[in-house]
Amino acid sequence: MIELAYKIAKQLTLHLLPRSTTSTPTGSAITKHQTPTTLQFTITLSLIPLTMFLLKTWRSTAFGLYGYLNFTKSSFLEHSKKFKAEDMQIKIEGKNCIVTGANSGIGYATAEGLASRGATVYMVCRSKERGEAALSEIQLATGNKNVYLEVCDLSSLRDIKALGSRLSEKDIPVHVLVNNAGVLEHNRTTTSEGYELNFAVNVLGTYTMTESLLPLLEKAAPDSRVITVSSGGMYAVPLTNDMQFNDGKFTGTEQYSRNKRVQVALTEKWSEMYGQKGIGFYSMHPGWAETPGVAKSLPGFAKSFEGKLRTREEGADTVIWLALQPKEKLVPGAFYFDRAEAPKHLLSTVTGSHSAIDSMLEELRSMSGISS
Numbered sequence: 122m123i124e125l126a127y128k129i130a131k132q133l134t135l136h137l138l139p140r141s142t143t144s145t146p147t148g149s150a151i152t153k154h155q156t157p158t159t160l161q162f163t164i165t166l167s168l169i170p171l172t173m174f175l176l177k178t179w180r181s182t183a184f185g186l187y188g189y190l191n192f193t194k195s196s197f198l199e200h201s202k203k204f205k206a207e208d209m210q211i212k213i214e215g216k217n218c219i220v221t222g223a224n225s226g227i228g229y230a231t232a233e234g235l236a237s238r239g240a241t242v243y244m245v246c247r248s249k250e251r252g253e254a255a256l257s258e259i260q261l262a263t264g265n266k267n268v269y270l271e272v273c274d275l276s277s278l279r280d281i282k283a284l285g286s287r288l289s290e291k292d293i294p295v296h297v298l299v300n301n302a303g304v305l306e307h308n309r310t311t312t313s314e315g316y317e318l319n320f321a322v323n324v325l326g327t328y329t330m331t332e333s334l335l336p337l338l339e340k341a342a343p344d345s346r347v348i349t350v351s352s353g354g355m356y357a358v359p360l361t362n363d364m365q366f367n368d369g370k371f372t373g374t375e376q377y378s379r380n381k382r383v384q385v386a387l388t389e390k391w392s393e394m395y396g397q398k399g400i401g402f403y404s405m406h407p408g409w410a411e412t413p414g415v416a417k418s419l420p421g422f423a424k425s426f427e428g429k430l431r432t433r434e435e436g437a438d439t440v441i442w443l444a445l446q447p448k449e450k451l452v453p454g455a456f457y458f459d460r461a462e463a464p465k466h467l468l469s470t471v472t473g474s475h476s477a478i479d480s481m482l483e484e485l486r487s488m489s490g491i492s493s
């Protein structure tokens with residue numbers, strides 16, 4: 122694929138390059154043709170940016186097409202023909218589950234689904250008001266009183282560490298941690314602790330939350346697991362070291378996709394690091410579901426896919442499935458979609474590997490101050 126892109130780029134460049142050129146101060150080239158009245162401008166395209174552009178376009182096109190064919194409500198209904206009803210008829214009374222971003226969308230449906238199966242659920246929400254409202258609804262709908270609220274802003278390391286200490290004091294085994302909270306902020310904003318906001322919640326928050334809870338997850342081993350809600354959007358990007366998007370023109374959607382790619386790579390790495398302690402690590406993506414987050418961050422997309430998006434329950438289906446299945450059935454470190462293992466790369470020859478995760482992990486350790 123790279124070879125093909127390179128050939129196309131080379132062809133284009135040859136066609137665009139003039140026979141004799143004069144450089145401008147900006148680096149573009151001007152061709153003077155023989156007719157005295159005509160002056161034709163030609164821009165010289167360098168091969169590397171053009172190849173990068175073609176790869177990026179190719180990845181985005183592949184993701185868009187793949188998503189359209191697989192991520193909508195109709196594909197969920199199609200895929201669900203293979204689902205086994207008994208997979209979800211499992212009670213998990215006495216198990217402690219923590220769900221972040223549990224007051225809304227997929228997180229709400231996950232918390233409700235786990236509570237309806239008897240789990241003790243800790244809902245981690247940044248707003249006390251929204252959290253309490255969701256908690257009452259879930260208690261009412263499920264009849265389960267063992268649902269608790271923990272207020273925590275996951276863009277703040279200070280808040281996450283405080284939550285970690287509160288939960289450690291309870292000294293409870295944590296059977297399931299669902300890293301669901303996520304954000305897509307289009308403008309580049311920085312948290313009070315100095316981190317780019319999307320990164321702070323989606324990557325640093327997920328990392329710090331998981332690492333802080335390792336001792337409690339170990340207490341529930343070998344029955345404990347961490348499920349991280351990523352996004353199909355990660356198919357559009359490779360793993361990049363520039364976690365806070367310091368280089369190049371910032372776009373929120375690309376930063377979100379990059380963050381979601383890091384979550385998948387982190388899950389793989391965690392599984393390698395802590396799998397032997399009896400903790401399972403899985404990432405997944407929910408497809409395209411109608412949620413307040415999508416309506417707010419991607420209004421154009423929500424409008425064009427009106428009536429075609431999954432419900433929040435359909436989006437949460439694989440999260441709950443992953444929480445309920447016996448671990449022997451699951452592949453450590455794998456990426457799941459619609460109750461089945463899914464590829465981590467659509468075009469593996471182009472998107473590369475996750476080998477950069479080791480140095481990224483070092484950076485996350487140093488930012489969070491948590492070393493494991």
Ligand SMILES: NC(=O)c1ccc[n+]([C@@H]2O[C@H](COP(=O)([O-])OP(=O)(O)OC[C@H]3O[C@@H](n4cnc5c(N)ncnc54)[C@H](OP(=O)(O)O)[C@@H]3O)[C@@H](O)[C@H]2O)c1
Nearest residue numbers: 222225226227247274275276301302303352409410412414
């Ligand atoms: N819906 C989809 O089609 C889709 C597709 C791919 C991936 N996902 C992923 O699914 C997950 C859930 O998204 P959703 O669609 O259900 O969106 P949502 O309705 O906006 O839910 C996101 C949740 O995360 C919480 N959250 C955001 N920032 C937070 C912070 N700083 N601290 C604590 N909580 C925070 C939100 O709280 P507030 O209510 O207070 O904002 C909300 O509860 C996300 O990780 C998202 O990336 C969704």
